[in-house]
Amino acid sequence: MGARKIEETINAGIEDLRDTVRSYFDKGYNHIVTITGIDVGENIRLLYHMANMDGDLVHIATETSKKSLKVPTIIDIIPGAYIYEMEVHDLFGVNFTVNPWMKFKLLLPDCYPSDMPPPLWKEVDAKKVQQSLFSIESPACALKEPFSGVSRLSPESMVVPFGPYHPALKEPEHFRLIVEGERIVKAIPRIGFVHRGVEKAAESRSYLRDIFLLERICGICSFIHSWTFVQAVEKLLNLKPPRRAEWIRTMVSELERIHSHSLWLGLVGYWMGFDTMFMWIWGVRETIMDLLELLCGNRVHKSIVTIGGVRRDVTKEKLNTVIKQMKKFMKEFKQIMDEVLSYDEFIERTSNIGVFSAETARKLCTVGPIRRTIGDPYDIRKIEPYGAYEEIGFQVVTENKGDVYHAIRQRMREIYESARMIEVLAKEMPGGEAVPKRLFMGVVPEGEAVARGEAPRGELFYYVKSNNKHNPYRVKVRTPTLANITLASENLKGATLSDVPLVITAIDPCFSCMDRVAVYRKNTGEMFMLTEDDFRKLRRKWKP
């Protein structure tokens, strides 16, 4: 489990695509994982991966020719799908009718040459795109002019730009906040400052090199990226990794979860002006970084997983150090969190901020800890177990309310649970070989496979298509932040400007994960456009 080959797809024509999606939606497959676009010569093939809450996946396939590029939209059935339709629109040029975001061709940089076909078409050369992109001088890409098409909702409202380089954001991202007084009425994210084009690069490199490339999609949850990709490739090869290797992978993955969650908890302190908490937690986090360095040789990009096993074995002494150090970490961490959660100011600052309901989270196909905050036990480790998770057994941690305070408690308790799992893993590590005799350098037989993993931020999805070659035909990545960013902009509605960093951070955004694609959300028809000149005129007219 965890990964599976795509044995059969449900083929639907363009006309009956909506009916097929609707019928599966009614059968309980109400969570859309992603939409994968694949260039198959004359046509673009689209795969709709839909999941239910028990870990089953269906793949609905449809094809459209490169000349027409028209597919009906499904956002009225599943509202959370709009972001995936935009992704496919940008990278493959497919038009979804009638998705209101489609009329703006705005994935990638705004100055992407219009005569160039979309970047993920097979005939497009990455080098040529690079040359033409960096030779264009366009104000649309210079960020000096406001992004066009952002408008006010009423005469009283104002547009406040937030980011892309803002002290409260550790990563570049731009938000246009439409405010009425202090309250935010609408938030429009503009992402794409970290878009590099990894999916295209993965197609041109061998499977072994891809592990290291895909690991560098994100520096915080790097290990789970490489592991999920390797799981899909192992399925295509019909290869079962040794049991000891699976246990080592699981241990590194849980260490990574603790490192990521404690990093986030520290940053929450930083964003609410509680620097002591930031320094404390980042101080104890170094223990985990030491353990990762001990096990993998690296602190950040672990590079320990390989096809058919792991690249380094662990010794008994190292496992004993892990047990000893984890005890020390838990003691210090518990002490800090007890102290922090006993401050009234802390609780008041974080309670009832960024509130969202279970319905909203389900409708927008939210994943990960933020989904579990409202009480849904949606955890890939449980519903589709992989690695050693089934053997060691663990509890899915949930809370019962959607706000920043409960998101903090959720992640804190997940750290406790992970620490317990690491102790079990280190104590009961099975014997045997974990390192394959030689690194995999061969060809992968033709086939398609998908893999899902629970990254620190939620469900991570990989699709790999092989065609008997040394390099994959197509690799598709869906990261948890892309699924969750819709919730963040939803939560910003009604929040005050001073809460913006805390509310955005509640989903634990990781833009470098997400920005292999860029997303642009715009207002629909009934609102009017506001240019910089309009804004100036308005400023002159406005009298307090």
Next chain:
Amino acid sequence: MRRTGKINRFMKRSLWLFHFNASGCNGCDIELAAAITSRYDTERFGALLVPSPRHADALVVTGAVNRLTRDALKFIYDQIPEPKVVIALGTCACKGGVFAGCYNVAEGVDKVIPVDIYIPGCPPKPDAIIEALAKIAGVKSKKARKMEVKESGSKEDRGDD
């Protein structure tokens, strides 16, 4: 020359850094943040992150620079007061690293703005970052000396007058 000495005295301590993520993967960014937090604590040398480029002495750039961040990088570089030092942190910022050849990557900060210090590594450890801080002080005083000459004119210039 007396003024140079004065600038140098100020430059010796309290290097303020502005961190700029130019499409990095976060790896270098969290290591830079680790360097300023309690274990490595660069603040004991006076080095800390500042929120505005106008307050900064040095610009730390991570990541391989994509099309959207390229112009922002130039814009922010212009706002840093002279004498300024640019640090390319990580292999991506130095030469594109693993992302070299991707369609939306400029392959290195030095393609956009002049770089003074390169710190390779994927990502470099906080120790390497601390070592680089020592180097910044050297580069900084050299730049300050040059700047002084430019402002008041060298001896030969004055002789011509």
